[in-house]
Amino acid sequence: MVGRSIASCAWRGPSPTWTSARVSRRRISRRPCNTAKVASCVALGDPDYPALLKQIHDPPPRLYVDGRLPAEPMIAIVGSRRATPYGQRAAHRLARDLSEVGVVVVSGLARGIDAAAHRGALEGGSPTVAVMATGLDRIYPPEHAELAQAIAQSGAVITEAEPGTPPLPGRFPVRNRIISGLSLGVVVVEAAQRSGALITARMAAEQGRDVLCVPGSIENPLATGVHQLIKDGAKLVQTVEDVLDEFSELSRARARAQARIHARTRARTRADSFWPFGSCLIG
Template identity: 65%
Template sequence: MSRKRVSVLWRNDPGYPVLLAAIADPPARLFVRGVLPVGPTVAVVGSRQGTPYGQRAAHQLAEDLSNQGIIVVSGLARGIDRAAHEGALTGPTPTVAVLASGLDPIYPPEHVELADRIAVTGALLSEAEDGSLPLPARFPVRNRIISGLSLGVIIVEAAERSGALITARLALEQGREVFCVPGSIENPLTLGPHSLVKDGATLVRTVEDVLAELPEAVRAYARAHARAPAPARADSGPQEPELAAVWELLDWVEPRHHDELAEQLRLDVIEVSRRLTLLEMGNYIIGDRGAVTRSRRRLDK
């Protein structure tokens, strides 16, 4: 076993996750480092080659979920998975990483420090024994655990043929919700999420979009565990030039529509929607039925 303390959780043990036990092929045993947290769970997954936009979106959604008491599950991979774990660790709720390799050594090796931080309050899980290599065949098997642990799966960026889309398919087979973050049509990593939305997945821009699709008991739990955002200065806008250009056109009271902003900025509506998504995730704006206003409250980073 690993030099780090690892326990074995069998399927008939009292602490075995109820959601995972309900899937068609639950693992007979799980190797666990840390303490498996109890509470509502949502997975956030995506490409290892996630763009800066995708990583910001994953980080923000995971942080917001954590601030609502929701446990974020991901796969400890590079890119979107790492951003999701980092975002969750920014909030107060533990996060869970499910590995395709064994728990020792950690893969990828540059995530050893991240794994250590996750295990302080949350857990690392694997179906594979210590020393098991992250072989390609192990990743789809691992992905069924990620979706099986979760009430829903958020896909941030994923190519048309990717592990994240396998996770989405498994989630649907398991009767779980599938959520997708929109992105630029020029980015090949949005082909997967956009295809899922066409097939009925829920498009999400904020944590409220996610919670709206979960059972009322989960929404009540989130309300009871919510960490209130700190008030920000009313005039504090975004620092990024592309976001500031949009924000400067917005009013505190009078809503502005996406197509109106696109015309003023001489940009297509898809690009304006992408920028508005980032502004809304940062709590700079409030959106309602295709129109937006400035927000007087946001997380004071």
């Protein structure tokens, strides 16, 4: 398993931020659900609580939910907030292609790769899930309020933070364990050597999830963390088929993807038959 090889890497040691944030999370976890300002609250042990998430060693005791938590298989896509145009295109396309075959994309609603992944998933037609580090009434970043609303219409915006919780730095790495915990695997698109996306990859490995990476340019500093993950055993992926091939749970999605490929091939063949030069560009 990819996660096991990554789990042995020295860079995966917990940071002071993660440790202190974990302590503060435990301190507040005994509080009951406060549903006065949110759509719903799902507690650990409820039948609607995500099955994969309850398997991690520190599942959130409750989730505040705006929307509906999908039951379909989930794949996380994470990466840099300062993403390049290439990274945003890659995240958008991969999320769209996964969504088109019925896979739910999970991310963190952040700027950059997260937002591109959510928008691609919405374009693909399947639900997407945004995991926030703030209360549901404190959308962060604020410019993603409309995106969060669109996500909640077909999927869900969720958080373990109580209403009114502001964007405290220590809560973001804590939130990342939920992103990976909900998912069969995590795809990293652009991440520097010290990146929140690498924290998510580390937590995914700890949870026994597979880590997959979209490669970047050797001239791009935001590719250094991704390339290190690949050296450490993460799976290099370039297409939706590469992702689907890694998970037996996605066999139905794989069949739908193959059907789409065959349909496109037949369409191109029919189009080429009407033109003796095929699909070649004529200069």
